[in-house]
Amino acid sequence: MDSLVPVLEKIQTIVWGPPTLLLLLATGLYFTVRLKGLQISKLGLAMKYIFQKEEGEGDVSAFGSLCTALAATIGTGSIVGVATALRAGGPGALFWMWVSAFLGMATKYAEGVLAVKYRSVDENGQICGGPMYYIQNGMGEKWKWLAKLFAFFGIMTAMLGCGTFPQVNAITESTSEAFGIPVWIIGIVVAVAVACVVLGGIKSISSTAELIVPFMAMFYILGSLLILILNAEAIPGALKLIVTSAFTPHAVAGGAAGTVFISVMTAMRTGIARGVYTNEAGLGSSPIVVAAAKTKSCVRQGLVSMTSVFFTTIVICTMTGIVVITSGYLDTTNLDGGKLSNAAYNAGLPGNLGMYMVSVGLIFFAFTTIISWCYYGERCLVYLCKGVKWVVLYKVLYIACVAAAPYLELQPIWLLADITNACMAFPNLIGLLGLSPVVIKETKDYFAGLKNKR
Template sequence: MSSIESVLSTLASWVWGPPLLVLLVGTGIYFTVQLGGMQLLKLPLAFKLLFRRDDSAGDVSRFSALCTALAATIGTGNIVGVATAVKLGGPGALFWMWMAGLFGMATKYAECMLAVKYRRTDSRGEQVGGPMYYIADGIGKMWLAKIFAVFTLLVAFFGIGTFPQVNAIVDGAEIALSVPRNITMVVLTLLVAAVVLGGIKRIAKVATALVPTMAIGYTVACVALLAANADAIPAAIKLVIDSAFNPVAAGGGFAGATVMMAIQFGIARGVFSNEAGLGSAPMAAAAAKTKSPVEQGLVSMTGPLLDTLIICTLTGLALVITGAWQGDAAGAAMTSQAMSDGLSKLVGSKIITIALLFFAFTTILGWCYYGERAVLFLAGEKGRLPYRIVFVGLVAVGGLLQLNMIWLLADVVNGLMAVPNLIALLLLRKEIIGDTRAYFAAKQQQVMTEPAQAS
């Protein structure tokens, strides 16, 4: 196991080296500049569109499509991922997670806008789309589209989709609720099988019911912790910003971190959490009932805001304020320690366990859908059932792997998935920018003509 971890660690360091970090953040910065900071200026419109009814072609509502995407993104990355980033990169990693979330909103807009523009109707009458389709049809590179689909399948099987989520659920239930690992794994497997066999509509229905509830519940708990320690918030924020640009010395259970470590782990875990640039959310966005690619892009860009800039920030500040980041605990145990210290031992551990159960479960569902889209693109309808069987099987054994190996494996396949998608976004940048400007120009013209018509 140690030799495998060593190989994975080397691969993760190579994959998440400066080239990918520059490509990820640089793509977000580029679209932020070219679209005039749209992720901030058009945010009110995005939330307005989120709840507007649209009976256009599609399988689920805009809200359900966003919930399906958030089901995949709001997961262990918000609890375990943040803890891992701060443990390895220091408090400064949280700052770089903010950067990944802020610029990731622009990237998320671009990829989800293209997903609707290039979506198709499959043999079942369902709307399908995502990077595979805008790579194949938009830039005419079928070989690159297939590479992306293969990487998506690997992420669904061995990255975000199964092992990190299952491991988090099993560990949390064992530590906080004293439930034997085998029992948790069996129950989880049965629940996943019951939902995923129903396809996108059942997944969306479950996600729409669970995601808002779990996100609000966890947010309330974190806000209560911060409110109880309000006087420590300014110092915590100062430490986060200082540590983002200066090395942090070892102390307690913290091994010390360089600035590069803060950047690397902050951005890697930020992307793991919000998935901006990975190309996953576009597959859910393509199923939305909408006639406007731009409007769905606006709705989808709220994902990184909710996931990283709000929920991950709350987790990170809780870790810093309570000093849990300097302790010996890691992963979910570290966040649980923060909650226990900040609230109470009884309440804190239960909050983290319940949050993990819901967060990780919905992430499994969302990624099962993404992996299925990849299989259908590669193998057609005949690959649907075998894929679901294999996916459920991996969920069944996901709790047997070690935490370090799981996260290293997830980092490797996540990074590989991002590359083809980011290349496609940059090659299609003129379409993204042109269509967006045309949409808002038409909206402006409509506003100007309405008063004249009324008079």
């Protein structure tokens, strides 16, 4: 795998170059302006909708859909990915994660609106939705090639990117270090557990996500808050460092800082790429499960979907990042990934409690990401093959990828995940911009209706 790293790094630099970053930020900025800062003004309403039950067509509840979307986003990217971004781009990478999250909330809202509006039903009576459907059904048959391109890269990302390799690798590395369990045993247990859930379909996946995600999120947030409270005096300095490092060179692990342009571009590219990896705004994955929500309103579900970016990046990734920065290990060691996160949390809690907390969080977060991405890839396959006949074979291959993942190296895995993410983002962003008038009209009509009901 070492020989592939230089090749993957070159490809990553190209696909996550200025054009991609500009397109992601411009799309989020465009929807932010046209929707009049909806991610701020309507965040309270969106939070309220999360806990309100609504009846309508769909396979799972709105809350179940959100939990499944969160399950796919609150994964290793929120723990290992943040540490990796800080190591590569310095503390400033976290600032650019915030920027991508703020603009990404508007993008995620637009994805949710279109997902519900243009969803369909497969031959088994299950909901089908996502970018491939809103591109084809919303933009017309002449754009079908773009929908197919998204679906193809969706399958690749599920099996070779976000869905399997980074998640399982992080589980095995962290668990082996914390509990001393052999890698092969961890791999078998994860593969069997994944098989038990994904073979049951979306309802099994959603039920598992509803059970695990809220509990584990609160567990991780409370643990992080405890560390930050104990280390409160270091937080103002960390926040200042995050902002200043976003625009100035910063040396890590005793290395020399590069030029201003190179350092800022590295922080920006790493932060935005990792931000997209953690919240998937603009990637087009979460609309696949958003479409399955039981709802009568595409706008209402778009608002609920928008909150996933807030929880994932603004809350959880920020806590991880500040804990790592205030620990001092970013500047004094060469630790990376899960090892850096483990060391940072261990420094903040007595004994090995921090390491165990990170390891348990990684196990459950990564597991729910794996099962959610299996569904994403499945729906992409159903679209490409125009039916469900290959679904069982796909699930078998997916489980096989999970079983093989523990034996792969971390660096090429993260590079591959970043590359496949970008390849999904392009077709989706084109679809979002092409259908932006639909999003804006639906939004205006919905809130005008709410105003008239008062």
